[in-house]
Amino acid sequence: MKLLIVEDENDLCRSLAKGLTKKGYAVDIAQDGITAYEQIQINEYDLILLDINLPKLDGISLLQKIRAKNLEQKILILSAKSTVQDRITGLDEGANDYLTKPFHFAELEARIRNLLRWQFIKQNAILHCGAITVDTQAKTVYKNEKPIKLTKTEYTILEYLMIHQKQIISAETLIEHIYDSQADLFSNAIKVHISSLRKKIGAQYIQNIKGLGYRIIEREA
Ligand code: CA
Numbered sequence: 001m002k003l004l005i006v007e008d009e010n011d012l013c014r015s016l017a018k019g020l021t022k023k024g025y026a027v028d029i030a031q032d033g034i035t036a037y038e039q040i041q042i043n044e045y046d047l048i049l050l051d052i053n054l055p056k057l058d059g060i061s062l063l064q065k066i067r068a069k070n071l072e073q074k075i076l077i078l079s080a081k082s083t084v085q086d087r088i089t090g091l092d093e094g095a096n097d098y099l100t101k102p103f104h105f106a107e108l109e110a111r112i113r114n115l116l117r118w119q120f121i122k123q124n125a126i127l128h129c130g131a132i133t134v135d136t137q138a139k140t141v142y143k144n145e146k147p148i149k150l151t152k153t154e155y156t157i158l159e160y161l162m163i164h165q166k167q168i169i170s171a172e173t174l175i176e177h178i179y180d181s182q183a184d185l186f187s188n189a190i191k192v193h194i195s196s197l198r199k200k201i202g203a204q205y206i207q208n209i210k211g212l213g214y215r216i217i218e219r220e221a
Contacts, residue, residue, distance in 0.1 A: 001024075001025050001026070001046045001047070001116055001160075001177065002025070002026040002027075002028070002043070002044070002045050002046050002176070002177050002178070002180070003020060003025050003026070003027050003028070003045060003046065003047050003048070003049060003112070004027075004028045004029070004030060004036065004039060004040065004043070004045045004047075004048045004049070005017055005020075005027060005028070005029045005030070005049045006029075006030045006031075006033070006036040006048060006049065006050045006051055006054065006059065006062070007029070007031065007049070007051045007054075007078070008031045008032060008051065008053075008054050008055055009051075010031070012101075013029050013031060016049070016108075017029050019105050019109075020109075020112075023109060023139075024139050024152065024155065024156060024159075025112075026156070026177070026178055026179055026180045027180055028043065028045070028180050031055075032054055032055040032056040032057065033054045033055070033056050033057025033058060033059065033061065033062045034056040034057050035056075036048075036050075036054075036057075036062060037057065037062055037065060037066075040066060040073075043176070044176055044177070045073070046074065046116055046177065047074040047075070047076060047112060047115055047116060048066070048073065048074070048075045048076070049076050049078050049108075049112075050062065050063060050075055050076065050077050050078065050095070051077075051078055051079055052077060052079040052081050052086075052090070053079070053080070053081070059077065059079065060089065060090070060093055063075060063077075063090070063093045063094060063095060064093055064094075066094075067093065067094040071094075074096050074115050074116065075094070075095045075096055076095065076096060076097045076098070076099065076111060076112065076115060077090045077095045077097070077098045077099070078099050078101060078103070078108070079098070079099075079100060079101060080100065080101040081100070082100040082101075087100075096115055097111050097114075097115060099111060113125070113137070125137050127159070127162040127163065127165075129162060129165060129205060129216050129217075129218050130205065130218045131143050131144045131202075132162075132201055132202075132205060133145070134158060134159055134162050136159060139155060139159075141155065141158060141201070143201060143202070148200050148201060149200075150197065150200060151193075151196075153178065153193050154193055154196060154197045154200070156178045157174055157178060157190070157193055157194065157197060158197060158201070158216075160174060160177055160178065161206065161214060161215070161216040162216055164216075165216055166215070167215065168209050168212050168213045168214070168215045169213045169214050169215065170212060170213035171190040171191070171213060171214075173213070174190050174213075174214070175189075175190060194206060194208070194214060204217075205217060205218075
């Protein structure tokens with residue numbers, strides 16, 4: 001899952017990015033409204049964490065610009081503006097959620113999970129495919145109930161494929177949702193991770209449809 005943090009306060013921005021990266025999200029940052037808007041044009045984000053008091057373009061104006069084009073984009077406002085009216089304005093302009101600063105990281109994380117849950121097949125965030133089970137909260141993968149050790153990238157690829165079961169996911173989409181913009185990656189890198197992932201979970205689970213992408217499929221263990 002790929003997030004954009006729009007926050008001008010350097011320390012908060014860095015610590016959020018660090019904490020969320022640790023939790024397995026791909027994280028981009030933007031420290032003013034204009035840069036954020038440019039990044040949103042180029043990248044597809046699963047969720048945007050949006051501050052209101054921002055240089056160049058404030059968060060509410062940015063929110064309006066995004067909503068004018070895209071009603072589906074998930075947006076969570078993170079702001080020190082904490083009056084009821086501030087929250088109403090944010091939600092009325094189309095934010096999906098509003099969290100006031102200061103906040104506990106664990107609460108932010110729970111709200112992020114909640115906002116992204118619509119993409120999950122099961123509400124309890126445990127995904128199954130044959131003998132493979134992915135616990136998206138513990139970020140752990142099991143095969144026949146035995147834990148399998150995956151690298152962070154392998155896990156992220158598998159989770160994305162599991163959330164989109166039955167769909168064919170192109171290497172470009174995987175790159176888009178898995179890596180942040182800093183990552184210098186080509187579809188070849190995805191190939192390497194997929195190949196290692198297939199060795200660990202069983203090659204039969206990941207179908208490679210030539211020229212189109214990858215799909216997770218249910219097979220007998
Ligand atoms: Ca600010």
